[in-house]
Amino acid sequence: MNRSLSILAAASILLLAACGSNNNDDDAPKVSVTELAAGTYAVSSGDSANPTAGTYYAAADGTRLLVLNNSTQQAGTVYRREPNGSWQVTPAVTADTTLELLNSSAIPSNVITTGAIARSYTIRLPAGAVAAFSVSAGGDIVAGGTSCKLSGKLTAATLPNALKLSLTTSGCGDLPAQSDGYLVVDKDYAPAAFRLLTYSGSAPVDLWAYAE
Numbered sequence: 001m002n003r004s005l006s007i008l009a010a011a012s013i014l015l016l017a018a019c020g021s022n023n024n025d026d027d028a029p030k031v032s033v034t035e036l037a038a039g040t041y042a043v044s045s046g047d048s049a050n051p052t053a054g055t056y057y058a059a060a061d062g063t064r065l066l067v068l069n070n071s072t073q074q075a076g077t078v079y080r081r082e083p084n085g086s087w088q089v090t091p092a093v094t095a096d097t098t099l100e101l102l103n104s105s106a107i108p109s110n111v112i113t114t115g116a117i118a119r120s121y122t123i124r125l126p127a128g129a130v131a132a133f134s135v136s137a138g139g140d141i142v143a144g145g146t147s148c149k150l151s152g153k154l155t156a157a158t159l160p161n162a163l164k165l166s167l168t169t170s171g172c173g174d175l176p177a178q179s180d181g182y183l184v185v186d187k188d189y190a191p192a193a194f195r196l197l198t199y200s201g202s203a204p205v206d207l208w209a210y211a212e
Helices: 002-024
Strands: 029-031 041-048 050-057 062-071 074-081 089-091 097-100 101-107 121-122 130-135 140-143 149-156 162-170 177-182 196-197 205-211
Touching: 029 074, 041 196, 050 101, 050 149, 074 196, 089 177, 162 196
Parallel strands: 029 097
Antiparallel strands: 041 050, 041 101, 050 062, 062 074, 074 089, 121 130, 121 205, 130 140, 140 149, 149 162, 162 177, 177 196, 196 205
16 A cells, blocks of 8 residues: 555656646747748848848748848847747747748749759858868768868758758857758858858857858
């Protein structure tokens, strides 16, 4: 009898702990963003007199990526959503947030392959130093001869104009040692070839790559 009571008590404690965990999840800030159909869009948000510009990438499976630029044309805020998931935002918010887009205009959408971008590149770090790397036809990011070493992997993404990115850095100042995100391409980035966007830390990482 005592053993049965002990088992019941332990089960009750586990149930209460699970309920507490669910309550914490329920208390997390809710983020919602204007829903757009599959495609790529130039968008704006915020004050109509001084709007914030960005790009919205939408896949048919529900994946979404919205990059809003700051005054220096770097990623200031990144919103993203996985299929059947909820919107996430970097930097994180502390209260429920609803982002209503002021305008959206469809721009060309293409399927990006690693083979199409295989070559050598350089990026300029926020502190001013330069980092060299190359992309192989198989999607490997290989560090060059600079003191900042960028390496990682690119794989196919369901988002248009994008590849999934896993990025590792060494000797690159304040850049996180490991982060995940996307490589995104847009002809308006010229002369830059693409952007490396990650959001594993407290702020987005936005690196513009130029072909050598």
